[in-house]
Amino acid sequence: MIKRYTLERMGNVWSEVNKFQKWLDVEIAICRAWNRLGKIPDDAMREIEEKTYMDESVVERIHQLDRIYNHDVLAFVTAIAEQVGENGRYIHLGVTSSDVIDTALGLLMREAIDILVQDIDALLPVLMENAFKYKKTVMMGRTHGVHAEPMVFGLKFALWYEEMKRNKERLLRAREVVSVGAISGAVGTYSNIPPEVEKYALEELGLKVEPVSNQVVQRDRHAEFMTAMAITASSLEKIAVEIRHLQRTEVLEAQEPFKKGQRGSSAMPHKKNPITCERITGLARVIRANAIPAMEDIALWHERDISHSSVERVIMPDSAIALDYILHLTKKVLEGLVVYPEHMRRNMDLSKGLYFSSKVLVALVEKGLSRDEAYDIVQRNAMKAWDTEGLMFKDALLQDPEVTNRLTPSEIEKIFDVNAFLKNVPYIYERVFGKY
Known part of the structure; x- marks a missing residue:
């Protein structure tokens, strides 16, 4: 991932120093296991x-x-053995390259997931805070991009809060799945190394043993890690796209923060563009796309090939770094989100009260009309209001004898109370947060 999108902590996880350090951790753990079994003398182990x-x-x-070698594991083993001297011959004893690479990769993925989970833990309180801050901020709910029924802005944050909790659970499940290693030799049969070495080494590293490995740790595990990141990124994109829509000039109900000195356009000084949310959208596409090759890596030739290796060198660091970055961006956007409740009320009036149509329909059915009869009456008046300049839906109903013969003006007035749409919002909050 390019430096522009790399935060230091996650960047350090996928640095070459840390990668080779994890390889070294695995090699040392294997040596200690051999030492425990009496294969490596104590003085050699100390050295x-x-x-x-x-x-x-x-x-x-x-x-x-x-x-020179065109083989990074052999290059690594030689470089480490040079540090030790004669006793360096014990390093990489009885193991194959994948024993080191795959076991170390389990450590790297676990380290990356821990950071991502911390990122989500930092985002969740921001979502909850906004959910309660806007729990009474009435706005128009939209389906198909069109006015539907009123809701409160806080419900969007409650929904995102629940979704990010699920993403945290997915990542934690993936952490459990990838926290495995295999030190079982060329085709996983322990031909040159006893299972005890694997057992002791992985215990030291805090990893579980892959029950069956045909040289490599099976890539369905890695695919689960990648898809968990892809789903999380998609949830962040959902948030970003919503804000982008709400920031459109014709809507302008919410807007990502625009800091002092920031410039929105090289040509148009008036512009405030949702560039951060657009960046979240773009990087989510990258992360999602990277999940596809991760699933294609599951099928390797026979016991193993290295078609997965070059892929993983790109998709794993890039996806983890990008997700870490857009989690931070989302938190920053939501902490500084600019909200326009007055615009929300203005936009509600654009549909001239037509969003009460479902309640009028129910009221007419309760007065004895068939659903089809009631639907026709409501639709006729809705279309009349929509097509007539200055005519509100409620006024159209009050002018229709088929309506007023069944509903009194006071009953109609009661129907047109926006709070009727919101009476169960506290129930939803109680279910999500345990309070309202």
Whole structure:
């Protein structure tokens, strides 16, 4: 992922120093397991532990060797063995490349997920705060982009809050699924290494054993991690798209923050564009697209090929870094969101009270009309109001004898109370937050 979208903490997880450090952690854990079984002498083990390290200079040495070997794991093993000297021969004993790479990748994915979960934990209170801040801010609900019935703005945040809780659960499930390793040799049969080495090494690393590995940890696990990130990104896009729609000039009910000194257009000084929400939308597309190759990585030739390897070097860091970034962006947007309740009320009036049509329909049916008869009466008056300049829906009804013969003016007035649409909002809040 390019530096523009990389936050330091997640960037450090996917840095080359951290990647090779995780490889080294795995190699040291394997050596300790061998030492426990008596294969590596105590003095050799102490030397391995004391002399091995990872920093930028070691990374450069690995790259130098890789240009010769064209094999990064062998380059890594050689660079680490050089640090130790003669006892470096015990490093990578009996294992194959995937034993190190896949086990270390489990550690990296777990580390990345922990950051993403913390990001969601930081976003959830902002969603809850806005849900309560706007719990009585009446606005028009829309379906198909068209006025439907009134709601409160806070319900949007309550809905997003519940969805982000589910995304957190998905990521935590993915954490459990990917927190595995395999140290089982060339085709997973432990031909040159006893299962005890795997058991002891993975216990030290805090990973579970892959029950069956044909050299590699199975990629359905990684695909679950990638799809959990893709779904989370899609939820953030949902929030961003809603704000983008609400910020349109013709609507202008909410607007992402526009800081002092910010400029919206190179040509039009008046512009305040929803560029942050558009960036969230764009990066969500990248993350979602990366889930497809992750699923295609599940099918490898026979016991293993490396068609997945080049893919994962790109999609995993890029997706985790991008998701970390847009989680932070979403929090920033919602913390500084500008809301225009007066515009919400103005926009409600644009439909001339037609959103009360469902309640008028029910009231006429309760007076004895068939649903079809009532529907025709309501629709006729709705269309009349819509097509007549200055005529509100309620006034059209009051002028229709078929309506006034069945509903008194006071009954009609009672129907046109917007609070009737909102009477169960507290129930929804109680269900989501346990309070109202």
